[in-house]
Amino acid sequence: MGGRTAGADTAPGAVHRGGARPAGYGLIRLGRTRFLLHRRAALVAVALAATLVAASVAYLCFGESFVPPAEVVKVVLGQPSPNELVVGTLRLPRLAVGLLVGAAFGIAGALIQTVARNPLASPDIIGISQGASAVTVGALTFGVTSYTALPYLSVAGGILAAALVYVFAWRGGLHATRFVLIGIGFAIALRSITTLFMTKGDYLVAQQAQIWMTGSLNGRGWDEAAPLGWTLAVLVPGVLWAARAMRNVSLDDDTAIALGVRLGRVRLGLVLLGVVLASVATGAAGPVDFVALLAPQIARRMTRTAQIPLLGSALTGAVIVVLADLLARRLLAPTELPVGVLTAAVGAPYLIWLLVRSRTGAGATAGAGRSGRTGRSGRTAGGKA
Known part of the structure; x- marks a missing residue:
C-alpha cells in the first residue's frame, strides 16, 4: 500500500508534477522535452543490438565457403574485397530480409498482445498470417508471381482476416479470451482455404507455395528487402x-477512460499497425511461425517491465530470425531448411508451456476462490452455533 503507485511502471513517458519518477527510470532531457527511460530496458536493448551485430557478422561469414570477419566488414562498409560476390550479392540481401522480417514480426506481436492482454495473441495464432497466406497463395495459383505485388496482396489478406476476427469478437467491447478463440478458429479455416488453393493450382506453383508457407528466406534478395524496408520506414x-x-x-479500462483515453480508437490503431507489419513480413518471407509469439515475451522477461518494449521486441525478433536462418542453412548443409522449421521447433514447445501455465493458473485461482467461499461459510456456521 505504501510503496509504489499502482500503474507507475506502465507510464514511463510521464513526468510527475512533483518531480518524482517511477523506480527504475532515469530522466533524459532533449532540449525542452523531458523523457523517462527505463534503465534495464535500455541496457537490454544495447545488449540485444550487440548480439544482433555479432549474429549478422556470423551469418555473413558462414556458408558453403567461410569468409573471415575482417573481409565481411570490408564488404559491408563498401570497401573493395574479393568476397564481394559471396557476401555482398548472395548473403547480404538475404540477411537484410531476415532482419526486417524479424523486426516487423516482433513489433506486430507486441502490439497485438498488448491490445488483447494475452501472450497467445500473436499474428500467427489468431489468423492474421493465415489471411495473408491465403490471399498470397491464391494469387500464386492464379498466376500472380511478381514479388513487387505479393506483399501488397498479403497486407490486404491480413487486414481482411483481422477485420473479420475483430468484428466477430466484438460484443460491446473487445474481450481478450473471445478475441483469441475466434482468431484461432479463423486461422484453421483460412489454412484450409490455403490448402484448397494449393490443390487447385499447378504442381510447380503448389510446390513453390508449400515452401513459402513454411516460411523461408531461400532466394530472397533486394527485390523483397526494398519494399519491406520502405514500408517499415513509412x-x-x-x-x-x-x-x-x-x-x-x-x-x-476505467483508469484510461478517466484520463480521457479513447480506448476503442487507440486499440483499433494499434491492431491495424500490427496487422500491416505482420502482413508485409509474411508477404516477404512467408508466415515464419512463432516469431511474433516469442519475441515480445522474451523481451518483456529480459527487461522486467510491465509493458512490452517495442524496441526490445524488434531486436529480439531480428535475432531469432537471423540465428534460426543461420542454423537452417548449416545444420543439414548443403541442404537448406526453411527458417520456419527452426522457429517452429522452438516456438511449439513454448506455446504448449504457455497453455499449460495458463490452465494451471486458472485452476489455482478457481481453487482459491472455492477455498475462500468454504472458509467464509464455515466461519458463518461456527458463529451461528
Whole structure:
C-alpha cells in the first residue's frame, strides 16, 4: 500500500508534477522535452543490438565457403574485397530480409498482445498470417508471381482476416479470451482455404507455395528487402506513436477512460499497425511461425517491465530470425531448411508451456476462490452455533 503507485511502471513517458519518477527510470532531457527511460530496458536493448551485430557478422561469414570477419566488414562498409560476390550479392540481401522480417514480426506481436492482454495473441495464432497466406497463395495459383505485388496482396489478406476476427469478437467491447478463440478458429479455416488453393493450382506453383508457407528466406534478395524496408520506414511514425499509446492501453479500462483515453480508437490503431507489419513480413518471407509469439515475451522477461518494449521486441525478433536462418542453412548443409522449421521447433514447445501455465493458473485461482467461499461459510456456521 505504501510503496509504489499502482500503474507507475506502465507510464514511463510521464513526468510527475512533483518531480518524482517511477523506480527504475532515469530522466533524459532533449532540449525542452523531458523523457523517462527505463534503465534495464535500455541496457537490454544495447545488449540485444550487440548480439544482433555479432549474429549478422556470423551469418555473413558462414556458408558453403567461410569468409573471415575482417573481409565481411570490408564488404559491408563498401570497401573493395574479393568476397564481394559471396557476401555482398548472395548473403547480404538475404540477411537484410531476415532482419526486417524479424523486426516487423516482433513489433506486430507486441502490439497485438498488448491490445488483447494475452501472450497467445500473436499474428500467427489468431489468423492474421493465415489471411495473408491465403490471399498470397491464391494469387500464386492464379498466376500472380511478381514479388513487387505479393506483399501488397498479403497486407490486404491480413487486414481482411483481422477485420473479420475483430468484428466477430466484438460484443460491446473487445474481450481478450473471445478475441483469441475466434482468431484461432479463423486461422484453421483460412489454412484450409490455403490448402484448397494449393490443390487447385499447378504442381510447380503448389510446390513453390508449400515452401513459402513454411516460411523461408531461400532466394530472397533486394527485390523483397526494398519494399519491406520502405514500408517499415513509412511506418516509423506510427510505431513511435504506438510506443506511447501502449502505455494507455496497458492501464485499467476505467483508469484510461478517466484520463480521457479513447480506448476503442487507440486499440483499433494499434491492431491495424500490427496487422500491416505482420502482413508485409509474411508477404516477404512467408508466415515464419512463432516469431511474433516469442519475441515480445522474451523481451518483456529480459527487461522486467510491465509493458512490452517495442524496441526490445524488434531486436529480439531480428535475432531469432537471423540465428534460426543461420542454423537452417548449416545444420543439414548443403541442404537448406526453411527458417520456419527452426522457429517452429522452438516456438511449439513454448506455446504448449504457455497453455499449460495458463490452465494451471486458472485452476489455482478457481481453487482459491472455492477455498475462500468454504472458509467464509464455515466461519458463518461456527458463529451461528
